[in-house]
Amino acid sequence: MGRSFNIVKGLIYLSIYITTTMVIPYFTFTFIKEMQILGVDIILEQPDYERIIYWVSAFGLLISSCAFFNYSSPKQSIRKGTISLIQIILNCLYIWSYKFSGATEVRFEIVIELANLGFIAVNVQNMVMLYMGIYFLTIVLKGYDFFDFIINRKTIREKRYKTQLGGIDKA
Protein backbone atom coordinates (compact mmCIF):
# COMPACT_ATOMS: atom_id res chain seq x y z
CA MET A 1 0.00 0.00 0.00
CA GLY A 2 1.00 3.65 -0.17
CA ARG A 3 3.29 5.17 -2.72
CA SER A 4 4.06 1.99 -4.68
CA PHE A 5 0.38 1.02 -4.70
CA ASN A 6 -0.53 4.38 -6.26
CA ILE A 7 2.18 4.05 -8.90
CA VAL A 8 1.12 0.47 -9.76
CA LYS A 9 -2.48 1.67 -10.03
CA GLY A 10 -1.30 4.45 -12.36
CA LEU A 11 0.60 1.95 -14.52
CA ILE A 12 -2.41 -0.36 -14.75
CA TYR A 13 -4.60 2.51 -15.95
CA LEU A 14 -1.83 3.63 -18.31
CA SER A 15 -1.89 0.24 -20.00
CA ILE A 16 -5.71 0.22 -20.12
CA TYR A 17 -5.78 3.65 -21.77
CA ILE A 18 -2.98 2.76 -24.22
CA THR A 19 -5.01 -0.29 -25.24
CA THR A 20 -8.34 1.50 -25.61
CA THR A 21 -7.16 4.76 -27.14
CA MET A 22 -4.28 3.56 -29.30
CA VAL A 23 -4.01 -0.21 -29.85
CA ILE A 24 -7.69 -1.02 -30.49
CA PRO A 25 -8.33 1.99 -32.81
CA TYR A 26 -5.08 1.22 -34.68
CA PHE A 27 -6.04 -2.41 -35.32
CA THR A 28 -9.63 -1.45 -36.13
CA PHE A 29 -8.63 1.07 -38.78
CA THR A 30 -5.97 -1.27 -40.16
CA PHE A 31 -8.51 -4.10 -40.29
CA ILE A 32 -11.21 -2.14 -42.05
CA LYS A 33 -8.71 -0.56 -44.43
CA GLU A 34 -9.03 -3.61 -46.62
CA MET A 35 -11.69 -6.16 -45.80
CA GLN A 36 -13.70 -8.70 -47.68
CA ILE A 37 -17.34 -9.54 -47.01
CA LEU A 38 -18.95 -12.48 -48.85
CA GLY A 39 -16.22 -12.38 -51.49
CA VAL A 40 -16.75 -8.68 -52.11
CA ASP A 41 -13.69 -6.50 -51.50
CA ILE A 42 -14.59 -3.45 -49.49
CA ILE A 43 -11.69 -1.04 -49.60
CA LEU A 44 -11.60 1.78 -47.15
CA GLU A 45 -11.22 4.78 -49.28
CA GLN A 46 -9.48 6.75 -46.74
CA PRO A 47 -6.63 8.73 -48.16
CA ASP A 48 -6.10 10.11 -44.68
CA TYR A 49 -5.65 6.71 -43.05
CA GLU A 50 -2.19 7.83 -41.98
CA ARG A 51 -3.71 10.99 -40.65
CA ILE A 52 -6.24 9.10 -38.50
CA ILE A 53 -3.47 6.96 -37.06
CA TYR A 54 -1.44 10.11 -36.40
CA TRP A 55 -4.22 11.74 -34.35
CA VAL A 56 -5.06 8.50 -32.59
CA SER A 57 -1.40 8.14 -31.57
CA ALA A 58 -0.97 11.81 -30.62
CA PHE A 59 -4.04 12.11 -28.38
CA GLY A 60 -3.69 8.51 -27.22
CA LEU A 61 -0.27 9.37 -25.81
CA LEU A 62 -1.55 12.51 -24.07
CA ILE A 63 -4.62 10.79 -22.60
CA SER A 64 -2.63 7.76 -21.41
CA SER A 65 -0.01 9.88 -19.66
CA CYS A 66 -2.76 11.94 -18.00
CA ALA A 67 -4.47 8.69 -16.93
CA PHE A 68 -1.22 7.60 -15.27
CA PHE A 69 -0.93 10.93 -13.44
CA ASN A 70 -4.62 10.88 -12.52
CA TYR A 71 -4.79 7.34 -11.13
CA SER A 72 -1.47 7.53 -9.26
CA SER A 73 -2.61 10.70 -7.44
CA PRO A 74 -4.15 10.51 -3.95
CA LYS A 75 -7.93 10.24 -3.83
CA GLN A 76 -9.85 13.53 -3.86
CA SER A 77 -6.64 15.56 -4.18
CA ILE A 78 -6.57 18.85 -6.06
CA ARG A 79 -3.98 17.48 -8.48
CA LYS A 80 -6.25 14.52 -9.24
CA GLY A 81 -9.14 16.92 -9.91
CA THR A 82 -6.99 19.08 -12.19
CA ILE A 83 -5.53 16.20 -14.19
CA SER A 84 -8.85 14.40 -14.59
CA LEU A 85 -10.36 17.64 -15.91
CA ILE A 86 -7.49 17.94 -18.42
CA GLN A 87 -7.90 14.27 -19.28
CA ILE A 88 -11.59 14.63 -20.07
CA ILE A 89 -10.90 17.68 -22.27
CA LEU A 90 -8.20 15.70 -24.09
CA ASN A 91 -10.71 12.87 -24.48
CA CYS A 92 -13.07 15.29 -26.23
CA LEU A 93 -10.30 16.44 -28.52
CA TYR A 94 -9.41 12.80 -29.18
CA ILE A 95 -12.97 11.94 -30.19
CA TRP A 96 -13.22 15.07 -32.27
CA SER A 97 -9.92 14.31 -33.95
CA TYR A 98 -11.69 11.39 -35.67
CA LYS A 99 -13.92 13.90 -37.37
CA PHE A 100 -11.01 16.27 -37.86
CA SER A 101 -9.05 13.54 -39.59
CA GLY A 102 -12.05 12.53 -41.67
CA ALA A 103 -12.81 9.31 -39.82
CA THR A 104 -16.42 10.30 -39.09
CA GLU A 105 -17.23 10.18 -42.76
CA VAL A 106 -15.86 6.91 -43.97
CA ARG A 107 -16.23 5.93 -47.65
CA PHE A 108 -16.09 2.26 -48.61
CA GLU A 109 -15.56 1.33 -52.26
CA ILE A 110 -17.22 -1.90 -53.40
CA VAL A 111 -15.03 -3.80 -55.84
CA ILE A 112 -15.95 -7.14 -57.49
CA GLU A 113 -13.28 -8.69 -59.69
CA LEU A 114 -11.58 -5.42 -60.53
CA ALA A 115 -14.90 -3.79 -61.38
CA ASN A 116 -15.67 -0.84 -59.19
CA LEU A 117 -19.38 -0.94 -58.44
CA GLY A 118 -19.56 2.28 -56.43
CA PHE A 119 -19.10 3.31 -52.79
CA ILE A 120 -20.82 3.39 -49.41
CA ALA A 121 -20.31 6.45 -47.25
CA VAL A 122 -20.91 6.16 -43.51
CA ASN A 123 -21.45 9.47 -41.77
CA VAL A 124 -21.27 9.22 -38.01
CA GLN A 125 -21.03 12.96 -37.37
CA ASN A 126 -24.40 13.14 -35.56
CA MET A 127 -23.29 10.28 -33.35
CA VAL A 128 -20.12 12.19 -32.52
CA MET A 129 -22.17 15.31 -31.74
CA LEU A 130 -24.28 13.32 -29.29
CA TYR A 131 -21.16 11.89 -27.76
CA MET A 132 -19.71 15.38 -27.39
CA GLY A 133 -22.84 16.55 -25.57
CA ILE A 134 -22.41 13.73 -23.08
CA TYR A 135 -18.74 14.69 -22.73
CA PHE A 136 -19.83 18.26 -21.98
CA LEU A 137 -21.85 16.98 -19.02
CA THR A 138 -18.85 14.95 -17.89
CA ILE A 139 -16.68 18.09 -18.03
CA VAL A 140 -19.25 19.91 -15.88
CA LEU A 141 -19.12 17.06 -13.35
CA LYS A 142 -15.33 17.01 -13.31
CA GLY A 143 -15.28 20.79 -12.88
CA TYR A 144 -17.64 20.43 -9.91
CA ASP A 145 -15.32 17.76 -8.43
CA PHE A 146 -12.34 20.05 -8.91
CA PHE A 147 -13.94 22.94 -7.02
CA ASP A 148 -15.26 20.56 -4.38
CA PHE A 149 -11.72 19.26 -3.77
CA ILE A 150 -10.44 22.83 -3.41
CA ILE A 151 -13.23 24.09 -1.14
CA ASN A 152 -13.42 21.01 1.12
CA ARG A 153 -9.70 20.33 1.21
CA LYS A 154 -9.42 20.27 5.00
CA THR A 155 -12.43 18.03 5.51
CA ILE A 156 -11.20 15.61 2.86
CA ARG A 157 -7.75 15.46 4.45
CA GLU A 158 -9.23 14.98 7.90
CA LYS A 159 -11.37 12.12 6.68
CA ARG A 160 -8.39 10.61 4.88
CA TYR A 161 -6.59 10.29 8.22
CA LYS A 162 -9.75 8.95 9.90
CA THR A 163 -8.90 11.50 12.53
CA GLN A 164 -8.21 9.67 15.62
CA LEU A 165 -6.57 12.33 17.68
CA GLY A 166 -3.54 13.48 15.74
CA GLY A 167 -4.40 11.29 12.75
CA ILE A 168 -2.60 8.25 11.45
CA ASP A 169 0.65 8.80 9.67
CA LYS A 170 0.70 6.11 7.03
CA ALA A 171 3.95 7.37 5.55
Place this chain on the structure above:
Amino acid sequence: MIFQTPELVQTIADIVAAILNFLFPIVSPMGVWMVSWMDYVLQFFPQNNLTFYITIFVIIMTTGAIVNIAWAGFKKPSFLDKAKKLKEKVEKAEELEEKVDKKAKKLKEKVEKAEELEEKVDKKAKKLKEKVEKKPKKLKEKKAKKLKEDAEELKEDAEEFKEKAEELKEDAKELKEDAEEFEEKAEELKEDAKELKEDAKELEVEKAKEFEEKAKEFEEKAEELKEGAKEFEEKAEEFEEKAEELKEEAEELEEKSDNPNTD
Protein backbone atom coordinates in the same frame (compact mmCIF):
# COMPACT_ATOMS: atom_id res chain seq x y z
CA MET B 1 -26.26 -17.18 -30.54
CA ILE B 2 -27.21 -13.53 -30.49
CA PHE B 3 -26.90 -13.27 -34.26
CA GLN B 4 -29.38 -16.13 -34.58
CA THR B 5 -32.03 -14.04 -32.91
CA PRO B 6 -32.30 -10.98 -35.13
CA GLU B 7 -35.51 -9.97 -33.41
CA LEU B 8 -33.69 -9.49 -30.14
CA VAL B 9 -30.99 -7.46 -31.87
CA GLN B 10 -33.67 -5.38 -33.52
CA THR B 11 -35.36 -4.74 -30.17
CA ILE B 12 -32.08 -3.66 -28.60
CA ALA B 13 -31.33 -1.41 -31.56
CA ASP B 14 -34.81 0.14 -31.27
CA ILE B 15 -34.34 0.84 -27.57
CA VAL B 16 -30.91 2.42 -28.15
CA ALA B 17 -32.30 4.48 -31.02
CA ALA B 18 -35.21 5.66 -28.86
CA ILE B 19 -32.83 6.76 -26.12
CA LEU B 20 -30.56 8.50 -28.59
CA ASN B 21 -33.50 10.24 -30.28
CA PHE B 22 -34.77 11.40 -26.93
CA LEU B 23 -31.35 12.71 -25.86
CA PHE B 24 -30.39 14.18 -29.20
CA PRO B 25 -32.25 17.53 -28.97
CA ILE B 26 -30.96 18.08 -25.42
CA VAL B 27 -27.39 16.92 -25.77
CA SER B 28 -26.67 17.80 -29.37
CA PRO B 29 -26.59 21.61 -28.86
CA MET B 30 -24.00 21.08 -26.18
CA GLY B 31 -22.06 18.97 -28.67
CA VAL B 32 -22.23 21.80 -31.22
CA TRP B 33 -20.81 24.23 -28.70
CA MET B 34 -18.08 21.75 -27.78
CA VAL B 35 -17.20 21.32 -31.43
CA SER B 36 -16.89 25.07 -31.96
CA TRP B 37 -14.24 25.52 -29.26
CA MET B 38 -12.48 22.28 -30.12
CA ASP B 39 -12.11 23.28 -33.74
CA TYR B 40 -10.44 26.44 -32.53
CA VAL B 41 -8.16 24.68 -30.02
CA LEU B 42 -7.07 21.96 -32.43
CA GLN B 43 -5.48 24.57 -34.67
CA PHE B 44 -2.77 25.00 -32.06
CA PHE B 45 -1.87 21.31 -31.96
CA PRO B 46 1.05 20.31 -34.19
CA GLN B 47 -0.40 18.56 -37.26
CA ASN B 48 2.62 16.59 -38.34
CA ASN B 49 4.99 16.19 -35.45
CA LEU B 50 4.52 13.07 -33.34
CA THR B 51 7.81 13.75 -31.49
CA PHE B 52 6.09 16.71 -29.81
CA TYR B 53 3.39 14.42 -28.35
CA ILE B 54 5.95 11.79 -27.34
CA THR B 55 7.94 14.48 -25.48
CA ILE B 56 4.81 15.68 -23.67
CA PHE B 57 3.94 12.04 -22.84
CA VAL B 58 7.39 11.53 -21.27
CA ILE B 59 7.19 14.84 -19.37
CA ILE B 60 3.73 14.09 -17.91
CA MET B 61 4.73 10.53 -16.98
CA THR B 62 7.95 11.65 -15.25
CA THR B 63 6.23 14.54 -13.45
CA GLY B 64 3.39 12.25 -12.37
CA ALA B 65 5.79 9.62 -11.02
CA ILE B 66 7.95 12.17 -9.16
CA VAL B 67 5.04 14.17 -7.72
CA ASN B 68 3.06 11.13 -6.62
CA ILE B 69 6.07 9.43 -5.06
CA ALA B 70 7.23 12.56 -3.24
CA TRP B 71 3.75 13.65 -2.13
CA ALA B 72 1.78 10.44 -1.88
CA GLY B 73 -0.88 12.19 0.19
CA PHE B 74 -0.09 10.35 3.40
CA LYS B 75 1.69 13.18 5.16
CA LYS B 76 -0.14 14.31 8.22
CA PRO B 77 -1.78 17.71 7.69
CA SER B 78 -0.30 20.46 9.87
CA PHE B 79 -3.55 21.07 11.76
CA LEU B 80 -3.61 17.41 12.79
CA ASP B 81 -0.02 17.77 14.00
CA LYS B 82 -1.22 20.70 16.07
CA ALA B 83 -3.86 18.48 17.65
CA LYS B 84 -1.21 15.91 18.51
CA LYS B 85 1.04 18.54 20.05
CA LEU B 86 -1.92 19.90 21.97
CA LYS B 87 -2.66 16.43 23.27
CA GLU B 88 0.91 16.14 24.50
CA LYS B 89 0.59 19.53 26.18
CA VAL B 90 -2.63 18.41 27.88
CA GLU B 91 -0.86 15.30 29.11
CA LYS B 92 1.99 17.39 30.50
CA ALA B 93 -0.49 19.74 32.14
CA GLU B 94 -2.24 16.74 33.66
CA GLU B 95 1.07 15.52 35.06
CA LEU B 96 1.73 18.97 36.50
CA GLU B 97 -1.78 19.04 37.93
CA GLU B 98 -1.14 15.74 39.65
CA LYS B 99 2.20 16.96 41.00
CA VAL B 100 0.74 20.22 42.30
CA ASP B 101 -2.21 18.35 43.76
CA LYS B 102 0.13 16.01 45.64
CA LYS B 103 2.13 18.94 46.94
CA ALA B 104 -1.03 20.66 48.10
CA LYS B 105 -2.11 17.50 49.90
CA LYS B 106 1.26 17.12 51.60
CA LEU B 107 1.22 20.75 52.61
CA LYS B 108 -2.25 20.32 54.05
CA GLU B 109 -1.01 17.39 56.11
CA LYS B 110 1.95 19.43 57.27
CA VAL B 111 -0.34 22.29 58.27
CA GLU B 112 -2.48 19.85 60.24
CA LYS B 113 0.62 18.54 62.01
CA ALA B 114 1.78 22.07 62.69
CA GLU B 115 -1.63 22.85 64.14
CA GLU B 116 -1.32 19.83 66.41
CA LEU B 117 2.15 20.95 67.42
CA GLU B 118 0.85 24.45 68.01
CA GLU B 119 -1.84 23.10 70.28
CA LYS B 120 0.65 20.95 72.15
CA VAL B 121 3.15 23.76 72.63
CA ASP B 122 0.36 26.12 73.56
CA LYS B 123 -0.87 23.73 76.23
CA LYS B 124 2.62 23.26 77.58
CA ALA B 125 3.18 27.01 77.68
CA LYS B 126 -0.08 27.51 79.52
CA LYS B 127 0.75 24.83 82.07
CA LEU B 128 4.19 26.20 82.64
CA LYS B 129 2.86 29.70 82.99
CA GLU B 130 0.35 28.53 85.53
CA LYS B 131 3.06 26.72 87.44
CA VAL B 132 5.30 29.76 87.43
CA GLU B 133 2.46 32.03 88.47
CA LYS B 134 1.35 29.68 91.24
CA LYS B 135 4.89 29.24 92.57
CA PRO B 136 5.41 29.91 96.24
CA LYS B 137 7.31 32.93 97.25
CA LYS B 138 10.30 30.89 97.97
CA LEU B 139 10.62 28.08 95.49
CA LYS B 140 12.47 25.05 96.44
CA GLU B 141 15.61 24.54 94.46
CA LYS B 142 14.47 21.15 93.15
CA LYS B 143 11.17 22.46 91.88
CA ALA B 144 12.85 25.45 90.33
CA LYS B 145 15.15 23.12 88.44
CA LYS B 146 12.19 21.15 87.16
CA LEU B 147 10.49 24.35 86.06
CA LYS B 148 13.60 25.42 84.25
CA GLU B 149 13.80 22.11 82.47
CA ASP B 150 10.16 22.44 81.41
CA ALA B 151 10.79 25.97 80.17
CA GLU B 152 13.78 24.78 78.17
CA GLU B 153 11.68 21.98 76.70
CA LEU B 154 9.02 24.50 75.79
CA LYS B 155 11.62 26.67 74.18
CA GLU B 156 12.85 23.73 72.12
CA ASP B 157 9.29 22.88 71.12
CA ALA B 158 8.66 26.49 70.15
CA GLU B 159 11.83 26.48 68.09
CA GLU B 160 10.75 23.27 66.37
CA PHE B 161 7.37 24.83 65.73
CA LYS B 162 9.04 27.88 64.27
CA GLU B 163 11.19 25.74 61.98
CA LYS B 164 8.12 23.85 60.85
CA ALA B 165 6.32 27.10 60.19
CA GLU B 166 9.24 28.36 58.13
CA GLU B 167 9.35 25.11 56.20
CA LEU B 168 5.64 25.40 55.64
CA LYS B 169 6.02 28.92 54.36
CA GLU B 170 8.63 27.84 51.84
CA ASP B 171 6.47 24.93 50.71
CA ALA B 172 3.49 27.22 50.35
CA LYS B 173 5.58 29.58 48.23
CA GLU B 174 6.71 26.69 46.05
CA LEU B 175 3.12 25.52 45.69
CA LYS B 176 2.09 29.01 44.72
CA GLU B 177 4.77 29.11 42.04
CA ASP B 178 3.73 25.69 40.72
CA ALA B 179 0.12 26.76 40.68
CA GLU B 180 1.07 29.87 38.72
CA GLU B 181 3.00 27.76 36.22
CA PHE B 182 0.02 25.47 35.93
CA GLU B 183 -2.22 28.46 35.34
CA GLU B 184 0.10 29.72 32.58
CA LYS B 185 0.06 26.29 30.94
CA ALA B 186 -3.72 26.18 31.13
CA GLU B 187 -3.97 29.60 29.49
CA GLU B 188 -1.55 28.56 26.75
CA LEU B 189 -3.56 25.40 26.20
CA LYS B 190 -6.76 27.39 25.93
CA GLU B 191 -5.28 29.63 23.28
CA ASP B 192 -3.91 26.65 21.33
CA ALA B 193 -7.28 24.94 21.48
CA LYS B 194 -8.96 28.08 20.16
CA GLU B 195 -6.45 28.25 17.30
CA LEU B 196 -7.04 24.59 16.49
CA LYS B 197 -10.78 25.17 16.49
CA GLU B 198 -10.37 27.95 13.95
CA ASP B 199 -8.04 25.89 11.75
CA ALA B 200 -9.74 22.53 11.77
CA LYS B 201 -13.08 21.53 10.36
CA GLU B 202 -15.81 19.07 11.32
CA LEU B 203 -14.19 16.18 13.15
CA GLU B 204 -11.32 18.18 14.64
CA VAL B 205 -13.60 20.91 15.94
CA GLU B 206 -15.02 18.50 18.50
CA LYS B 207 -11.52 17.59 19.66
CA ALA B 208 -10.58 21.27 19.84
CA LYS B 209 -13.69 21.96 21.92
CA GLU B 210 -12.73 19.13 24.22
CA PHE B 211 -9.24 20.63 24.59
CA GLU B 212 -10.73 24.02 25.30
CA GLU B 213 -12.97 22.61 28.02
CA LYS B 214 -10.02 20.77 29.53
CA ALA B 215 -7.98 23.97 29.50
CA LYS B 216 -10.81 25.81 31.25
CA GLU B 217 -10.97 23.06 33.82
CA PHE B 218 -7.21 23.34 34.34
CA GLU B 219 -7.49 27.08 34.70
CA GLU B 220 -10.14 26.74 37.39
CA LYS B 221 -8.09 24.13 39.19
CA ALA B 222 -5.00 26.33 38.98
CA GLU B 223 -6.96 29.24 40.46
CA GLU B 224 -8.16 27.00 43.26
CA LEU B 225 -4.64 25.72 43.93
CA LYS B 226 -3.28 29.23 43.89
CA GLU B 227 -5.82 30.33 46.46
CA GLY B 228 -5.01 27.25 48.54
CA ALA B 229 -1.31 28.09 48.37
CA LYS B 230 -2.01 31.65 49.49
CA GLU B 231 -4.06 30.37 52.39
CA PHE B 232 -1.23 28.01 53.35
CA GLU B 233 1.26 30.84 53.16
CA GLU B 234 -0.87 32.99 55.42
CA LYS B 235 -1.26 30.12 57.84
CA ALA B 236 2.51 29.51 57.81
CA GLU B 237 3.11 33.18 58.58
CA GLU B 238 0.61 32.96 61.40
CA PHE B 239 2.40 29.89 62.72
CA GLU B 240 5.71 31.66 62.51
CA GLU B 241 4.40 34.56 64.54
CA LYS B 242 2.89 32.22 67.08
CA ALA B 243 6.15 30.26 67.29
CA GLU B 244 8.06 33.47 67.87
CA GLU B 245 5.60 34.43 70.58
CA LEU B 246 5.88 31.03 72.23
CA LYS B 247 9.63 31.14 72.07
CA GLU B 248 9.67 34.50 73.79
CA GLU B 249 7.25 33.21 76.37
CA ALA B 250 9.45 30.17 76.96
CA GLU B 251 12.49 32.36 77.36
CA GLU B 252 10.63 34.51 79.83
CA LEU B 253 9.53 31.48 81.78
CA GLU B 254 13.08 30.17 81.75
CA GLU B 255 14.28 33.44 83.12
CA LYS B 256 11.62 33.34 85.80
CA SER B 257 12.54 29.80 86.77
CA ASP B 258 16.21 30.84 86.80
CA ASN B 259 15.48 33.53 89.38
CA PRO B 260 12.72 31.97 91.50
CA ASN B 261 13.12 34.52 94.25
CA THR B 262 12.35 37.54 92.19
CA ASP B 263 8.81 39.13 92.45
